[in-house]
Amino acid sequence: MPGRRPPILPQLPTLAPSEVATLVRALAHREPWALEALEARANEDPFDRLASYYSAGSFAVKSSIADGLLNYFTCLSPDSLEPRTEDQAGELQSALAFCATILPDLDADAAGRFLPFLGARLGSSDERQQRLAAVAISAINSLDALQELEGEAQRRHHPVWLLAPLLERRSKAAPLALFGAIIVWLDAALGDDNASTALQDGIEKMIEADPQAAVAQIEETLLELPPAQQRLLFGLIAELGITEWSLFSDIRSFVESDASTSQLSPVDLMKALQRIYSLSELEDTWADVTSSWERLIRRMPSDPVLEQKKWNYIKDFASDVAPKTSHDRFLQGLQTVLFGKPEARRSAEFLREVQREFYEAKFRPLEGTDVAVKTVTSRLRSRVATSFKHSGRTPTQLRIPTVIYAEEAYMETLRLLIAARFPDLRIIEVPGIPWDKLDSALADNECDLGLNNDDILSYDGSPDISLFRLSGPPIYKTDDFLYLANRTFLEDNDLGQKWDGESARAHCLFQHSSMERVGTAIGHLLQKGQVSVPRDTALDTKLSEFIASLGGPVDQIRRETSDVGLLDFLTGEVEMYFGGSLQTEYALRSWKGAIPLCRFSMPLEGRLFASERLAIDYPDFMNDLAAITTELHYAFHTAVPSYRTALGHMLVRRLNTALFQSSRDNVTAVAGFDQLRDALRQSPLQECRAGSRKWERWAPTGDELQKTHLRVVGGKSYEI
Amino acid sequence: MKSFEESGAFGHYTMRNLRADRFLSDAAAEDFSTVLLGHYATNDPDALRVDYLKTCYSHGLCGGEVGLAPYPLLLGRACDRSAFYNMMVRVNGVSRLTVERLLRDLERGRLTPTRQRTLRSMKMSAYPVWITWDRPSGGMNPPFSFLRSNSSYDLRCALGLPIDASVVSRRPVITFEYKSVYVSYLFRPTTADAASFTRFAVRQPPPPPDSDWFGLTVPWQDDPDNRLGGKSGYPPKLPEALHEPIRFPPDVKCETYYHMHKALP
Numbered sequence: 001m002p003g004r005r006p007p008i009l010p011q012l013p014t015l016a017p018s019e020v021a022t023l024v025r026a027l028a029h030r031e032p033w034a035l036e037a038l039e040a041r042a043n044e045d046p047f048d049r050l051a052s053y054y055s056a057g058s059f060a061v062k063s064s065i066a067d068g069l070l071n072y073f074t075c076l077s078p079d080s081l082e083p084r085t086e087d088q089a090g091e092l093q094s095a096l097a098f099c100a101t102i103l104p105d106l107d108a109d110a111a112g113r114f115l116p117f118l119g120a121r122l123g124s125s126d127e128r129q130q131r132l133a134a135v136a137i138s139a140i141n142s143l144d145a146l147q148e149l150e151g152e153a154q155r156r157h158h159p160v161w162l163l164a165p166l167l168e169r170r171s172k173a174a175p176l177a178l179f180g181a182i183i184v185w186l187d188a189a190l191g192d193d194n195a196s197t198a199l200q201d202g203i204e205k206m207i208e209a210d211p212q213a214a215v216a217q218i219e220e221t222l223l224e225l226p227p228a229q230q231r232l233l234f235g236l237i238a239e240l241g242i243t244e245w246s247l248f249s250d251i252r253s254f255v256e257s258d259a260s261t262s263q264l265s266p267v268d269l270m271k272a273l274q275r276i277y278s279l280s281e282l283e284d285t286w287a288d289v290t291s292s293w294e295r296l297i298r299r300m301p302s303d304p305v306l307e308q309k310k311w312n313y314i315k316d317f318a319s320d321v322a323p324k325t326s327h328d329r330f331l332q333g334l335q336t337v338l339f340g341k342p343e344a345r346r347s348a349e350f351l352r353e354v355q356r357e358f359y360e361a362k363f364r365p366l367e368g369t370d371v372a373v374k375t376v377t378s379r380l381r382s383r384v385a386t387s388f389k390h391s392g393r394t395p396t397q398l399r400i401p402t403v404i405y406a407e408e409a410y411m412e413t414l415r416l417l418i419a420a421r422f423p424d425l426r427i428i429e430v431p432g433i434p435w436d437k438l439d440s441a442l443a444d445n446e447c448d449l450g451l452n453n454d455d456i457l458s459y460d461g462s463p464d465i466s467l468f469r470l471s472g473p474p475i476y477k478t479d480d481f482l483y484l485a486n487r488t489f490l491e492d493n494d495l496g497q498k499w500d501g502e503s504a505r506a507h508c509l510f511q512h513s514s515m516e517r518v519g520t521a522i523g524h525l526l527q528k529g530q531v532s533v534p535r536d537t538a539l540d541t542k543l544s545e546f547i548a549s550l551g552g553p554v555d556q557i558r559r560e561t562s563d564v565g566l567l568d569f570l571t572g573e574v575e576m577y578f579g580g581s582l583q584t585e586y587a588l589r590s591w592k593g594a595i596p597l598c599r600f601s602m603p604l605e606g607r608l609f610a611s612e613r614l615a616i617d618y619p620d621f622m623n624d625l626a627a628i629t630t631e632l633h634y635a636f637h638t639a640v641p642s643y644r645t646a647l648g649h650m651l652v653r654r655l656n657t658a659l660f661q662s663s664r665d666n667v668t669a670v671a672g673f674d675q676l677r678d679a680l681r682q683s684p685l686q687e688c689r690a691g692s693r694k695w696e697r698w699a700p701t702g703d704e705l706q707k708t709h710l711r712v713v714g715g716k717s718y719e720i
Numbered sequence: 721m722k723s724f725e726e727s728g729a730f731g732h733y734t735m736r737n738l739r740a741d742r743f744l745s746d747a748a749a750e751d752f753s754t755v756l757l758g759h760y761a762t763n764d765p766d767a768l769r770v771d772y773l774k775t776c777y778s779h780g781l782c783g784g785e786v787g788l789a790p791y792p793l794l795l796g797r798a799c800d801r802s803a804f805y806n807m808m809v810r811v812n813g814v815s816r817l818t819v820e821r822l823l824r825d826l827e828r829g830r831l832t833p834t835r836q837r838t839l840r841s842m843k844m845s846a847y848p849v850w851i852t853w854d855r856p857s858g859g860m861n862p863p864f865s866f867l868r869s870n871s872s873y874d875l876r877c878a879l880g881l882p883i884d885a886s887v888v889s890r891r892p893v894i895t896f897e898y899k900s901v902y903v904s905y906l907f908r909p910t911t912a913d914a915a916s917f918t919r920f921a922v923r924q925p926p927p928p929p930d931s932d933w934f935g936l937t938v939p940w941q942d943d944p945d946n947r948l949g950g951k952s953g954y955p956p957k958l959p960e961a962l963h964e965p966i967r968f969p970p971d972v973k974c975e976t977y978y979h980m981h982k983a984l985p
Contacts, residue, residue, distance in 0.1 A: 032769040032916070036730055039882065041917040043780065043847030043962070044803075051806035052882070056891050097810030101802075104816055131813040138815055161813070168815055194814075197838040201821065239832035281833065326833060641902050641969075 012053060012061050020064040021071035024050075028072060028095045047098040054102055066106060069099055073117045082125065093128050096121065100136035111140040119148045131161050138165035146173055160188050164198035171202060175209035178202045179217050186229040191323075200236045207240070231274065231320055238278030264299040269310055272296045273317045280329040289333040297337055297347075311350040315357045322362035328671050331358050335590035340486075344571040348667055355669045356660045363653045375646035379638075380420035383631050392620025397426040399447040401433040404562060404662045406582040406679040407606060410475060411451050412654045413635050413647070417628050422621075431661060436536045442467050442611040449614065449625075451475060453538055453604045465699060468615035470626060472693035474605035478683040481539060482508070482584045483522070485597045489529055489575040495521070510598040515546075518598045522576075523552035529575030532568045535559035542602050543578055563665040569594075570667065582655075585679040586668045606683065615695055626693045633687045648673025724756070727765045733918045734772070737911040740922040742932065743783035744910045751775045752912075769916075776915040781848050783908035786961045787933040791900040792859020795851045795963075798875055800882065801894040801976060811846045823894065827974045844896070844972075845965045848913065851906070852879065852937065852958040862897055864975075866956055872977035877940045878955030880919040890979035902969040906961045909935040913962055935960045 012020065026034035027046040038049040054065050072095060083089040099118070103111045114136065121133035134152070137145045149166045156162065163185050170178055182202050189195035206214035218237065222230060276292045279285040301307050321330060331354070338344045338351055400415060402408060415427050433441045438450045443465045485495075495509065510518050522531075526547065533540045540559055547554050558565070558574055562583055569577035570591055577587060578600065587594040608629065615622050638644070655670050670676050725735040738744075738752060755775050759768040799807075808819040822839050825831045831839065853859040854866065867874055872893040875881070881893065900906070907913075914920030921938045936957040 032766065032773055035773065036769070036916050039917050039919070041850070041913065041915050041920075043845075043849065043913065044917075045807060045810065045846065047810070048803035048806045049800075049882070052800040052802040052891055055802035094810060098806060101806045101809050101816050128813065132810070135809065135813060135815045139817075164814065164818065168817065193834060193837040193841060196834045197818075200832060200834050201818070236832075236834060239834055324833075639901050640904070 012057065012064065015064065017064050017067045017071070020068035022068075024065065024068035024095075025072045025075070028091045030091065045094055047094045051098060051101050062102070062105060063110070066102060066110060069095065069102070070113055070117075073099075073114070081121075089126065089128070093132060096129060096132035096136060100132055100139060103136055103139035108141045112142050112144065115140055115142070115144060115148065122148065122152050127161075134162055134165040138168040140169075141172060143173070145169060158185060158188055160185075160192050160195045163189065163195050164201075167198050167202040171205040175205045176213055176217070178206050179214075179221070182233075183221065183225075186225070186232060190228055190232055196232065196236060199233075200240065203236060204240060227270065228320065230270075231277070231317075234274045234278060235281065235321070235324060238281050264296075264301060264310065266313070268299075269296070269313055270317075273314065276333060277317075277321050277325075277330050280333060281325060286329070286333075289329060290336050293333045293337040297334075311353070314350075315354050318354045319357040319361040322358045323364070325362075328358065328362075331355065332590060336592060339570045339591035340488075340572055340593040342571055342573070345567065345573075348567055348571070349664065352660070352664075352667050355667070356656075359652075359656045359669050359671070363649055363656070372646040372650050375642055376416055376650060377420045379640070379643050380417050380631070380635055383634060384417060384421040384628055393618055394422055394425060394621050395448070395614065395618050396424075397428055398449060398614075399428045399430050401430045401438065401441065401447050401450050402658045403433075403435055403451075404582070404659050404666065404668070405435065405580045406585075406655075406676065407451055407476065407683060408655050408658055409651045409676055409680060410606075410632065410636065410685065412651055413632060414451075414629065416647075416650075417631055417635055418625070421624065421628055431658070434536070438609060439465055439467060442609060445611065445613065447611070449608065449610045451606055451608055453478075453606055466612050467698050468610045468612060468622075468695045469698035470608040470610075470629065470693050471696045473686045473688035474607050475629065475632065476606040476683045476685050478602065478604040478606070480599040480601045480682065481578065481581065482588075482682075483531075483597045483600045484569065484577040484584060484587055484594050485509075485525065486529075486569070486572065486575045487593045487595045489525075490595060490597075493525060493528055495525075508596045508598050515601060518600075519546060519550040519552070521597070523547065523550050525576065526553050526556040530556045530558050531576035531578055532558045532560055532565035532574040533578045534562040534565055534580065538604060539578055539580075539602070543600070546600075561663065561665070563663045563668070567665050567667060581679045581682050582670070582676075583668050585675060586670075589671065589675065604683075609698075610695065612697075615697075622695050626695060627690060629693055630688055630690050633685045636685055644673075648676075652676060723763060724759075724765060724768055729918050730769070730916055731765070733921070734911065737914065737920065737922045740924055741911045742922070742926060743908040743935075744912065745779065745782035745784070748775070748779035748782045748910065748912050751779065773915055776912045779910070779912040781907045781962060781964065782912055783910040783962075786906035786908055788858075788906075791903075791906055792853035793899060794859050794861070794863055794897055795853055795900050795903065796863025796895060796897050797849055797851050798864070798879055798881065798893050798895045798977075801892040804894050807846060808842070812842045814842070823974055826972070827976060839968045840970060842968055843965060844968050848907070848962045848964060849966070850909070850913075850960055850962055852960050855956075855959050859900070864895060864897075866958070868954065870977055872979050874955055875977050878937060878958055880938045880940060892979070893977045895975050895977065897973040897975075898969040899971065902966060903963040906934075906963050908933065909960055909962055 012023075015023070023034055023037070027038070027050060030046065035046055038044075038046050040046050040049055050065070054062060057065070076092075080088065080092065083092060096118075099114060103114065118133045118137050118140075121129045122137065124130055124133070134149060137148055146169050149162065149169055153159075153162050153166055167178060167181060167185075170181055182199055185195065185199065189199055203214075203218075206217070218233070222233060225233065272292060273296075276289055276296070279288045279292065300310055318331065322328075334351065334354065338347050344351075398418065400411060403411070415429075418425065419427060430441075430447045433447060433450075435452070438447075438452045441447050442450065490509070510521065531543070533543050536559075540557070544554055544557060547557070558568065560568065562579055565574075565579055566577065566583045566587060568574045570587060576597070577584070577594075588596065610622065610625075636647075652670050652673055655676065659666055659668050659670070670679075724731040726732070741749075744752070752772070752775055755768070755771045759771065762768070805816050805819050808814065809816055812819075822831070822835060822842075825835060826839060851863075853863045854861040864875065866878070872891070875893050875895070909920070911920070911922065919938055920935075923932075923934075923936050926932055937960050939955045939957060
């Protein structure tokens with residue numbers, strides 16, 4: 001053919017089979033005259049274009065293309081079948097894929113002619129060839145094809161990649177007999193999305209063929225399976241939305257039965273959790289999710305040992321389902337049911353464990369931590385490695401406190417930037433240093449570097465402490481904090497009629513009101529209830545000042561740690577909450593009884609502080625550190641998908657670890673990067689120019705000492 | 721070179737593009753010169769074509785980054801549906817029926833979470849991808865909003881997709897719309913990316929250098945079905961660029977266009 005005018009594809013029907021075979025072979029070998037006939041772009045495979053002519057062609061065209069392909073396959077030399085170069089392998093794979101594409105359109109006899117060749121390729125040592133051959137065989141409608149695949153599955157001990165072709169072939173032969181195959185492969189499909197999709201397709205085909213028989217078959221076997229397989233199968237069925245499934249009604253009757261007399265057996269518990277999980281994956285079933293959780297919790301045993309066992313099962317179940325779900329409605333249902341009641345304090349510890357297991361499993365790196373770290377640090381390294389020159393000494397380690405506030409995400413990002421710039425520097429996270437004790441921790445050499453609100457340190461600082469502060473634009477700025485109130489409490493005090501359902505949660509009740517009006521309302525509410533505020537923080541002082549200035553009852557302020565204060569609010573022990581943004585975001589997200597009352601104006605600036613020892617001993621390093629902070633905004637906000645996903649996973653995991661290690665009273669957890677960013681929206685990172693930040697010696701002096709006095713005695717200072 | 725240029729449509733359009741191509745990298749331009757000069761004495765158009773295409777394949781995506789800042793928000797890709805199915809089978813090792821089912825559910829917004837995860841794990845292409853966007857809105861509007869009818873014919877005409885046989889021109893076209901954030905870089909198209917595709921043309925006359933950032937499609941003026949003739953400026957020339965192969969983005973939208981004559985409301 002080369003050397004004369006090549007045919008153009010529309011002439012295909014007029015070509016003799018041998019000419020079509022020549023063309024197909026030439027395409028497989030990427031011969032230019034054949035490519036020209038296709039007008040292929042550099043980014044097109046010639047068989048892609050041929051597929052479009054095949055699909056548009058008449059029966060005669062299809063037959064001649066199929067004949068040509070078969071002719072090409074049968075003429076391949078043994079060397080071509082076990083290619084040694086990438087190009088050779090690509091040519092054969094293209095032809096095999098094209099074969100798999102066209103076979104569904106051929107009748108059994110025409111397609112069956114390919115089986116000997118494809119069967120031989122199934123036994124090839126090249127994995128791509130094996131897979132494409134299996135896919136092609138699955139399109140041949142004959143018992144021989146099925147036997148070929150079954151035999152290979154047994155020989156290779158049921159490899160996951162054979163599952164989809166095998167089920168596809170079987171579904172054409174006898175859809176209702178599919179379930180036997182599905183059961184065999186369940187174990188191999190655990191944690192494999194492609195295999196799970198094949199199973200789901202198989203189940204769908206069974207149900208399409210005969211819904212009643214299919215459901216009866218599944219129900220009969222489902223409860224005999226090991227828990228992990230049960231959950232996989234149950235989840236796949238639930239996603240298909242087969243709500244008329246009778247097992248659902250069995251479980252529904254279980255959860256709706258009288259709680260006082262029936263015993264919650266392990267099987268009951270398993271069934272109820274399966275149902276809740278399935279419902280939580282469906283749309284418009286929120287009421288069912290919460291009512292199912294409510295009934296389950298009501299039936300938990302009172303015996304502590306038995307209760308602990310049941311909660312352990314719930315914990316394991318949560319851990320198992322977390323990676324499979326893209327949201328956390330399963331967990332939210334439990335939170336909603338537990339919060340708002342006094343007995344929630346007893347369940348809080350269990351809830352905390354369930355949350356810990358759920359989020360740890362959800363954010364467990366799928367491909368290992370190193371991949372996420374590598375993705376993030378490689379990008380950050382490209383930002384910081386070329387920007388700064390550093391010739392002086394570098395410390396061997398840097399100790400940075402961890403905190404249980406949203407700002408920890410900024411510090412973790414800074415840690416990553418530092419690690420990218422100084423790969424040999426050991427960064428040690430120091431837990432347990434209270435937010436307001438950073439100054440003394442730096443002075444006592446318990447840590448080297450920390451983030452804090454400038455004015456908090458000034459309130460609490462001692463005049464003889466000398467620290468270093470990063471001057472220039474602050475790391476972040478905060479304008480205000482949300483003040484929360486209990487929905488029932490507001491309704492009882494005639495503030496409930498002003499909103500309609502969910503709208504109150506989207507906007508503050510006093511959205512555009514003056515602070516005077518807000519103060520009057522808060523003063524009024526404090527006559528009837530208490531507010532919890534994190535003790536020894538600027539929030540405490542500010543709120544006390546505000547209430548005192550309006551002549552309100554300052555003794556109604558309950559000062560606790562952030563963890564205890566939030567739990568007091570969520571369990572209804574106090575009626576209002578004024579705390580950190582992470583805790584506030586969690587309360588709003590996990591309990592519908594939390595209502596944002598107002599945005600309480602409170603300008604704060606977040607700055608970095610360092611110990612005197614670090615600043616004096618390593619001046620060059622400190623200059624570098626100042627320069628690195630100008631990259632924080634980029635590092636946190638850049639939207640490159642792979643980087644954003646990796647950073648989000650790392651930050652959420654890091655923050656959850658810090659939260660769950662903080663205290664036994666903590667229930668706060670972060671559900672995802674978006675939630676974390678929501679919490680940080682009120683404290684946005686500040687962009688700044690290179691060189692605009694410098695370290696300077698800093699100590700609380702002058703007027704700030706006066707504030708220190710007020711700060712130490714908190715709200716009571718107004719009475720002195 | 722002259723004999724190559726006069727050897728047919730391929731040689732003619734190739735030489736026209738090579739002379740005008742401003743986006744070709746220096747290395748690619750040098751390699752093309754070497755190939756053309758190397759075959760000066762041989763007078764063997766077939767051998768020249770072989771070497772020319774090899775050079776094209778080794779210089780994909782050499783046109784430099786599209787200089788638009790920000791990038792168009794929404795990108796569009798359109799392919800002949802059958803060709804796309806074949807690519808999916810080859811690249812992802814799944815059956816055509818699986819691909820058809822996944823894309824049907826994607827188009828109807830009915831993908832189960834499990835199937836969604838599977839689709840997102842699949843490659844959307846094996847090679848660099850030609851894309852377009854809505855030029856009047858700077859990529860804010862959907863990329864194919866220029867269409868006056870939901871016919872695959874109009875789309876093929878606008879993009880210069882194969883339309884050379886009446887049977888193929890009537891085959892469905894599958895389109896994808898996704899956000900540019902899922903793409904690392906957009907590249908300017910070059911003659912090397914076009915290879916033997918004669919429907920590619922270097923943008924002429926060149927726009928001012930500060931806005932010379934992408935190519936333009938070559939709509940079919942000959943309009944084989946004689947359906948669009950007479951409508952001035954329709955279908956419009958669409959901007960075109962390329963990006964590296966990606967997997968299915970999370971919020972990708974899919975739509976199939978069939979050959980029909982129903983006008984859009």
